Amino acid sequence: LADCLSHVGLAAVTLLAWFGLGSLVLARGPRVADPWLDVLNRIGAGALSFALLTFGAGWARLLYPAIYLPVFALAAAVGAATTGGLRGRVGHLRLGSWARWEVALLILLVAYATLDLVATSAPVSSPDALLYHVSNPALFAKAHRIFAIPWNSSSYEPFSMEMLVLDGILLWNPVQGAFAPLLMAILALVAVVGFTRRLVGRGIALLAGAILFAQPLMVWEATSAFIESGIAFVIALAAWNVYEFARTSRRGSLALAGLFAGGAAGMKYLGLIAALTLVVAAAVVLLRRVTYRTALTFGAPAVAVALPWYIKNAVLTGNPFYPHLFGGLNESAQGELSYTMQTFGYGRSALDLVLLPARLLVAAKPFDGGQYLSPLFVIFAPLALIASRRRPSLLVAFGGVLLYVAIWFVTTQQARFLVPAMPVSAVLAALGVRALSRESRLGRLLAVVVTVGTLAVGLGASAVYAAQFAPVVFGRQATTQFLREKVSNFTGIEWLNQNLGPHTRVATDVWALLYLHMPYVTFGTMGDLLPPDAGPKATRAFVARYGITDVAILDNDVARRRQVSFLHARLIGRVPVRSVQSRTRGHFGPRHDMLVYAVGPA
Amino acid sequence: VRRPLYALALVWVVVGSILYFVEVLRLLNGLG
Numbered sequence: 084l085a086d087c088l089s090h091v092g093l094a095a096v097t098l099l100a101w102f103g104l105g106s107l108v109l110a111r112g113p114r115v116a117d118p119w120l121d122v123l124n125r126i127g128a129g130a131l132s133f134a135l136l137t138f139g140a141g142w143a144r145l146l147y148p149a150i151y152l153p154v155f156a157l158a159a160a161v162g163a164a165t166t167g168g169l170r171g172r173v174g175h176l177r178l179g180s181w182a183r184w185e186v187a188l189l190i191l192l193v194a195y196a197t198l199d200l201v202a203t204s205a206p207v208s209s210p211d212a213l214l215y216h217v218s219n220p221a222l223f224a225k226a227h228r229i230f231a232i233p234w235n236s237s238s239y240e241p242f243s244m245e246m247l248v249l250d251g252i253l254l255w256n257p258v259q260g261a262f263a264p265l266l267m268a269i270l271a272l273v274a275v276v277g278f279t280r281r282l283v284g285r286g287i288a289l290l291a292g293a294i295l296f297a298q299p300l301m302v303w304e305a306t307s308a309f310i311e312s313g314i315a316f317v318i319a320l321a322a323w324n325v326y327e328f329a330r331t332s333r334r335g336s337l338a339l340a341g342l343f344a345g346g347a348a349g350m351k352y353l354g355l356i357a358a359l360t361l362v363v364a365a366a367v368v369l370l371r372r373v374t375y376r377t378a379l380t381f382g383a384p385a386v387a388v389a390l391p392w393y394i395k396n397a398v399l400t401g402n403p404f405y406p407h408l409f410g411g412l413n414e415s416a417q418g419e420l421s422y423t424m425q426t427f428g429y430g431r432s433a434l435d436l437v438l439l440p441a442r443l444l445v446a447a448k449p450f451d452g453g454q455y456l457s458p459l460f461v462i463f464a465p466l467a468l469i470a471s472r473r474r475p476s477l478l479v480a481f482g483g484v485l486l487y488v489a490i491w492f493v494t495t496q497q498a499r500f501l502v503p504a505m506p507v508s509a510v511l512a513a514l515g516v517r518a519l520s521r522e523s524r525l526g527r528l529l530a531v532v533v534t535v536g537t538l539a540v541g542l543g544a545s546a547v548y549a550a551q552f553a554p555v556v557f558g559r560q561a562t563t564q565f566l567r568e569k570v571s572n573f574t575g576i577e578w579l580n581q582n583l584g585p586h587t588r589v590a591t592d593v594w595a596l597l598y599l600h601m602p603y604v605t606f607g608t609m610g611d612l613l614p615p616d617a618g619p620k621a622t623r624a625f626v627a628r629y630g631i632t633d634v635a636i637l638d639n640d641v642a643r644r645r646q647v648s649f650l651h652a653r654l655i656g657r658v659p660v661r662s663v664q665s666r667t668r669g670h671f672g673p674r675h676d677m678l679v680y681a682v683g684p685a
Numbered sequence: 686v687r688r689p690l691y692a693l694a695l696v697w698v699v700v701g702s703i704l705y706f707v708e709v710l711r712l713l714n715g716l717g
Contacts, residue, residue, distance in 0.1 A: 444701055445708040454712070462701040466694050519698065522691050529695065533702040540709050 086258075087204040087556050093254060094262040096159050098126065101266075103162025105129025113335020119277035120323055122169065124339055126270060127320050129158070130263075130313075131346045131388055134243035137250055138391060141229030151253040181285070188289035191538060195297050196269065198549035202306035203265045205552035206562055207257050208569035208666060209307035210594050214608065216308040217257045218597040220249035231399050234605040234612045236406040236416050239399065241392035243349040244310045257597060261308040268305035268312035272296040274319040275506045278326070279513060290534070291513035295505050298457035299544040304502055306549075311502035314354040317346040318361060319506035322480075325365045329476070332372070337380045340365070345385030347503070349392050352407055356490055357503040358385070364483030368476055419609035427451050428496030436492060443498075453498035455544065459516075459537055460508045463530075466515030469522075477511065484508050548667050568669065570595045571662040575635065575677035578658040582679075583633055590626070591635040592643060593677070604629045606643065615642035619649035626650060631682055638676040651683035 105125035112128075115121040136154070140146055178186060207217050215235050219242075223229050232238040244264060251260030275295050280288035295301065305312050324340035327333070344361055347354035362381075366373055393403035402408075406417045428450050429435050429442060440461050447453025464484065471477040487504040516534060520527040551569075554560035566573045572593045580600045583589060588602045596603060606613045606625075613625045625631070634652060636643040637660070656679035662672035 440701075441704060444704045454708075458701065458705040462698055462705070465697065469690055469694060519691075519694060522694075526691070526695060529698055529702075533698060536702070536706065540706075 084557055087201070090204050090255075090259055090262060091200055093251075093259055094266055097155075097251070097254070097262065098266060099162035099166075100155050100158040101126045101129035101133060101162070103129065103158040103160065103165060104132050106165045107158075107161060108132050113333060113339065115327070115336070115339075116331075117277075117281060117327070118169065119273070119281075120320075120327065123270065123274055123277065123320055124324070125165075127317055127343055127346065128339075129162075130247060130267075131243065131317070131342070131349070133158075133250055134246040134349070135388070135391060137246040138229070138242070138395075141223055141246075141249075144228040146224055146227045146229070146249070146253065148253045151250065155250070155254060185286050185289055188286075188293050191293055191297050191542070192272070192289070194542070195302065195545065198545055199265055199268070199302055199305050201556050202302065202549045202552045203261050204258060204556045206555065206566060207261055207308065207597060208566065209309075210571065212261065212308035213570065213597045214594045215596075216245060216310070217248055217252075217260055220245050220252055220260060221257055221597055223249055224252045234607045236420055236607075236609055236611055239396050239405050240351050241349045241354070241389065241396075243346065243392070244313045244351070247313075248308060261306075264308050264310070264312045265305045267316045268296070268301060271312060271316040271319050271506050274316060274323060275509050278319070278323045279510050282510070283514065283517065287513045287517050290516060291509045293538060294457060294459045294463075294512045295509035297538055297545075298459075298541045299455035299548060300452060300457065300498060301502070301505075302545045302548055303452060303455060304499055309499060310351045311353065311499055313350050314347045314357055314503040315506050317343040317350070317354075318357050318503050321347070321358070321361055322507055325361070325368070326476075329368055334377070334380045337377060338384050341381035341383065341385040342388055344381070345388030348385070348389035352404065353500055353503065355389070356494075357487060358389075360483055360487045360490070360504075363486060364479050367479050367482070416607060416609040416611040423609070424495035428492075431493055436489075439488075439492065447498065449496075451497040451499065456498045456501070457537060457541060459512050459534065460505065462533065463512035463515035463519070464508050466518050467511040469518040470514050477514065480507055481511055484511065551667055566598065569663060569666045570598070571672075572637070572660040572677060573598070575658045575660040575679075578656055578677070579633075579635055579679065582656060587632040588630050589633045589635050590629065590631045592637070592640060593635065604631065613646070615646075617646065622646045622649045626682055634680045634682060636678055638678055644678070647678075647680055650680075652680035653683065655679050655681045 102122070102125050105128035108128045109125055115124055137146075140150065181189075207213060212218070215232075215237050219232055219235070219238055222232070244267070247263035248260035251257075251263055272292050272295060276288045276292040279291040321340045321343035324336045324343065327336035328340065344358040347358045369377070396405055397403040406420055429438070443450070443453060443456060443461050444458050447456055450456075464481065467477050468481060471481070484504050484507055488501070491500055516530045520530045555562060555565035563577075570576070573595060575593060576595050576598045579589060580598075583601050585601055588604065589599070590604050590606060592606055596605070604612065612629075613622060617625070634647055636647070638644070656677070658677040658679065659674055660677045661674050664670040664672050
């Protein structure tokens with residue numbers, strides 16, 4: 084529990100540090116009238132600045148806690164000093180004047196935040212985090228520098244969020260790193276509530292926040308060191324700043340919108356798609372005001388923030404968009420990745436598109452966890468169009484969401500990748516609930532029953548998910564036991580840590596790389612370094628090139644076992660392991676053996 | 686319900702929510 088509280092405390096200080104650095108960066112920036120937006124702009128600018136500073140420090144081989152901690156402390160001190168100036172601008176909470184349903188929504192949001200904090204405080208166990216979102220930053224922290232990780236094509240994506248995870252590792256440990264994506268999810272919530280409150284008042288604002296944040300998919304997203312919560316936050320901020328520009332014509336707002344859209348493009352290629360969608364929607368809204376100058380006001384900060392990542396990729400692979408577009412480094416890995424991305428969902432025909440809303444409601448499992456997506460987006464967001472007679476911009480916002488969903492539909496249909504569009508969709512859905520409630524008593528009754536029912540179902544599922552992390556966080560379960568239950572093949576990882584020394588270099592295909600103590604390489608997530616069908620010559624070259632001393636593979640991996648037979652390899656260990664099919668339900672795959680070989684000189 | 690757009694919205698909400706809650710019940714049944 085002490086660890087949990089320390090993590091939460093340090094996460095709060097991290098927020099203060101982002102706010103402090105952002106206040107410095109934007110010291111000469113535009114004056115923002117709305118205090119909520121002002122605070123969020125500074126926090127967002129600070130987070131992006133930390134990410135880019137860490138990126139620069141990584142290439143300058145300066146990733147040391149002794150360097151990071153003073154910068155962090157200084158930024159937090161500036162943040163603490165600056166909050167003084169905010170008093171009086173941000174209103175006080177007077178719950179006495181709130182309606183009961185508003186208080187209930189606030190309690191729901193606090194309950195969700197608590198579930199998220201508990202889940203994030205547990206040792207990292209999300210497969211993607213173990214494979215790269217947290218394990219790659221951990222490698223960088225250990226080496227005190229950033230370097231290319233050729234076995235994982237995802238490491239060529241823009242990595243701003245991983246830089247913030249790296250900051251958390253420098254601050255304390257990987258669990259602290261995993262708090263950065265959670266902070267982003269909470270900030271996205273604040274942005275949605277703040278914007279909607281400004282638009283239509285507190286109650287519907289809290290409802291919009293609940294639609295975004297109080298759903299199992301967001302709990303999973305925010306507590307698993309994923310990237311999309313960060314994209315959601317900066318896209319929400321960019322959209323709010325575009326709205327400010329549309330209202331006031333102050334060009335500073337447009338520059339801030341550009342800054343945050345560029346920030347999204349610097350987090351992942353998905354963020355680039357989200358940013359471009361926002362640009363299209365903004366261009367439609369601002370059609371008559373688009374000039375060379377306004378385009379430059381938006382575009383210059385956007386490009387400046389995103390560009391370092393694309394240059395890095397161009398230098399490392401010869402293609403700024405590797406591994407998704409235009410080829411580059413490794414054709415077979417790229418092909419494998421494209422294939423994998425297309426395995427989600429049902430298909431891409433016109434009929435699939437027509438059936439998409441219904442499938443998202445009743446049969447969403449093939450969308451990789453789509454069953455945890457709140458149905459309120461699909462049910463209520465289209466209803467905002469009823470209100471669009473008075474607010475034509477809602478039509479454009481809805482069109483922007485549809486455009487994003489269309490791109491999602493033709494690229495990779497993973498429910499998680501819809502998160503960047505969720506802040507805008509949540510506002511639309513809340514306005515849809517409002518429009519329906521205002522129409523008739525029947526509409527009101529229906530809106531209340533469906534919303535309350537959905538939030539109740541979501542809370543149940545989210546509580547079940549978060550409960551699996553409570554025993555280890557509150558000290559009732561040992562960390563090792565937790566990891567054996569939640570991380571695939573963890574007993575094999577334990578064996579390797581106990582039996583292989585620090586001077587070995589193991590080649591493996593298991594995903595729990597974060598917990599390996601010795602140097603390692605993998606054959607490649609997509610066979611990047613050694614395709615499964617590679618012959619003796621390529622296999623020996625791979626072993627020689629990466630200085631591999633040991634190989635750890637599963638006994639059912641026929642292709643790798645065949646490749647081991649090309650080497651002078653001796654079986655030194657046979658460790659029973661099992662994969663985790665579902666962490667929440669405690670479902671395991673069939674037992675296998677991890678085969679460990681010592682590789683002799685060729 | 687006065688306008689066709691609202692009537693359509695009501696139908697959409699009713700159908701969508703029935704689909705969703707039936708699926709929830711089916712999932713809960715499966716867990717049991």
